[in-house]
Amino acid sequence: MDERVGNHREDTRRTGPVRKEAYSVDLEALRSASRRGLPAFSETSRSLIESIENRRKRGAWMGLMRGIIERPRLATVLVGGALAAVMLFVPISYERTVGHEVAFTLSGMSPGAEAVSEIAKEMKSAIGADRVGVRMAVAAGGTSGAEHTLTARVPDGSHGRVERLAASYAAVLAKRGAGATFSVSPVRDLVRSNVYLAAANSIINIRVGDRSADEIADDIRWQLESAGVVGAEVDVSTDEGCARICVRASAEGNPELPEIQCETEGEADQKCLRLELRRTPEMTDADLIADIERQLAEQGLSGTVTLDGDGCPKVELDE
């Protein structure tokens, strides 16, 4: 019955006597049976190409869902719905600038002077602070030269606005003969919100309409700081309905810069020209101008590009 009895394959791997296990004959049967009815190579080729095409059409995301849900349309609805639900209803935590800390350092005042507490009260209203704390450091060897640091927490997310307020109050103090220096630093807090807001946090949306340059600039600074961008400089000028917005931020301390979107209002033919300049140390002005011209061309525009003293581009578009 079994042709293979006494006719086993010469096994060069084994060095000892060959034992015929009970399962060995069955394994030989499996060897034969598994080669019976194999699909032809042409069928294998065809099905591979089909699988690749199907996978490409479905996309990477659907490739992940493959095998989980059989009905592609339902899967799309479910996945999209799930994503929307996550975005709208699932709270997540992310950091957001919730205010600024302003520190005024007053030097040359007597320790514990009444003037210091007066300044503290005045400062609170001048810069719109929640509270002001006073810390005093006295130089060794005497009571003169004490240094008072007044620290205020301002619930305003706009760095520019807070800095302007602090600067104007410092000027007031200087006129009174009180030497003061100040610093402004953002206060970031963990905020729980939904994914949608967190995603929006990384997009700077510039709305240009009938707002003044200062309003636009403040708005941009607020959004940049909320997105965690530090040290950004914003210049906005408007001229006959055309706004020129220049945002400069150093890559140092800003590993990720947010996406900037421009939204126009008013006339239908108003356009928002957006230029994104990523200047590396080895780039020359000519390289920068060439890059701007390339971006103009990509947007179907042409013009004369120059750089002002601050390195901000000025573009005069061709008619």
Added chain:
Amino acid sequence: MKRESQGADWTRLLDLLSPIHDDARALARRLARSAADGDDLFQEALLRAFDKISTLREEGSFRSWFYAVLLSVHRSRCRRDFWRRFLSLEDLRGRGREPAGEDDRRLSDEEMRARRVSRALARLPALQREAVVLFEIEDCPVEEIAALQQISVSTAKSRIARGREKLRRYYERLGFHMEGAGPVRRKRRPARRAPGRDDSQRPAWSAAESLPPLETHDG
């Protein structure tokens, strides 16, 4: 550009696969519980090989490379199906194809043997099953098995030995014992006989179907 490079990739893959196509297909079926499962395993491995074809350094080593991919996909599928404790009863002959042959009884006997050992192999952990199939059916040297499974030669030998031991015990429970180097003999069990039935009507290969599961552990 991407589609062109993909086209070049699958052309390259198919060219390399052509000489080993039948062997690789058969290996997939031997690792799986049935021909249909084996064909699915092969197809999945082929798709993964397509994705990874750029990692193939030497075309001369395509066979080993593809077998490694096949084994990897085999293990992934086993992990996915870890809760499955039943065996597929699908016909080993393949979907929709009736066996052709002059001696139907002989084909049926071979098929039953193949099915029996497939069931036995399915009770082994994936790694032991691979080692035993590669050694016993594919005639791979231990060194090659060690390379494919990325283990030491001693571990490969140990894995094969443990797998074979489990197969031996499975067959002993079925009533099959080894006698010297001769053919397989089955110990006769006292059987309940239906009234009027004699021994000539009992099939020669009948085996107990319900057995306690073998202890399994990864080796």
